[in-house]
Amino acid sequence: MCWRRWRCGCGARRAERSVRGAAPLTARHPAFDGMEPSPDAGVALPKLYTTAASHDLLAIGRGRDVMLKLLGRRNAYNVRKVLWLLDELGLAFAQEDWGRDFRPTNVPEFLALNPFGTVPVLLDGEAALRESHVILRYLAAREHAWSLYPRELIQRAHVEAWMDWVAYDMTVAMRGAYLGGELGLEPWCQPQFLEVGRAEYARRMGQLDAALAAGGPFLAGHEFTLADIPAGFVVHRWFAMSKLPQKPEMPALGAYYERLSERPAFRRHIRNGLP
Numbered sequence: 004m005c006w007r008r009w010r011c012g013c014g015a016r017r018a019e020r021s022v023r024g025a026a027p028l029t030a031r032h033p034a035f036d037g038m039e040p041s042p043d044a045g046v047a048l049p050k051l052y053t054t055a056a057s058h059d060l061l062a063i064g065r066g067r068d069v070m071l072k073l074l075g076r077r078n079a080y081n082v083r084k085v086l087w088l089l090d091e092l093g094l095a096f097a098q099e100d101w102g103r104d105f106r107p108t109n110v111p112e113f114l115a116l117n118p119f120g121t122v123p124v125l126l127d128g129e130a131a132l133r134e135s136h137v138i139l140r141y142l143a144a145r146e147h148a149w150s151l152y153p154r155e156l157i158q159r160a161h162v163e164a165w166m167d168w169v170a171y172d173m174t175v176a177m178r179g180a181y182l183g184g185e186l187g188l189e190p191w192c193q194p195q196f197l198e199v200g201r202a203e204y205a206r207r208m209g210q211l212d213a214a215l216a217a218g219g220p221f222l223a224g225h226e227f228t229l230a231d232i233p234a235g236f237v238v239h240r241w242f243a244m245s246k247l248p249q250k251p252e253m254p255a256l257g258a259y260y261e262r263l264s265e266r267p268a269f270r271r272h273i274r275n276g277l278p
């Protein structure tokens with residue numbers, strides 16, 4: 004599947020993007036210079052370059068006119084964040100549904116790209132990237148989308164603080180309230196996880212609500228940034244979860260959710276009928 008979209012709608016971002024001219028490419032990896040890596044080279048080279056099958060997966064990324072390729076099912080939490088950003092950036096990319104209920108990731112050609120067998124994986128030329136938040140930062144920097152990922156280091160740190168906050172501080176909440184409470188998955192549906200998770204989700208949303216009430220309209224200030232992508236998703240889950248016994252009133256959070264919902268890319272990939 005290939006999506007080509009140029010509807011960024013943001014004059015400033017278009018200007019930033021046009022300055023860079025041709026898309027910067029990652030350095031061509033020697034493993035692809037007409038030969039298979041030797042067994043010795045396999046020690047020094049990333050394992051992902053060493054199987055014929057992974058070469059097939061990477062084939063679409065070869066050459067100057069590289070097209071990004073996203074491996075991961077479109078209904079996965081960590082994949083949807085990347086889809087959202089790709090859409091915001093108006094990037095052309097190919098996508099394949101790997102992961103649960105789709106193509107299994109425990110096969111050699113996928114494990115060669117990501118030894119943990121998780122999605123998403125982003126292929127850009129000869130590079131295979133894992134970790135959704137790393138991919139978000141990579142794409143924004145690759146596209147010189149500095150309004151999303153500020154060049155100024157203090158501003159950047161404020162953006163990244165929210166990304167890390169979701170990655171670490173939302174974990175207990177997501178497991179208990181969502182995996183346990185909504186999906187009924189073991190062991191998270193056990194009462195101890197469920198109760199702690201639901202209380203924790205409410206507490207964390209309260210932190211977001213307070214931050215937005217004190218600042219905003221977006222998490223890092225006036226502009227929509229990468230900070231809003233992981234956080235926007237957990238806010239969506241908060242409002243989408245149907246089995247929470249109670250949801251405290253959080254006006255600033257509700258307004259933020261509606262503000263994000265004005266973005267077509269958010270509605271296409273996050274507030275799209277899936278929790």
Ligand SMILES: N[C@@H](CCC(=O)N[C@@H](CS)C(=O)NCC(=O)O)C(=O)O
Pocket residue numbers: 076079080081082101102103108120121122123133134135136
């Ligand atoms: N920290 C990783 C977590 C990746 C992850 O756990 N992905 C899930 C989907 S959200 C996965 O691969 N699940 C197994 C599957 O779909 O087969 C990231 O942010 O990318």
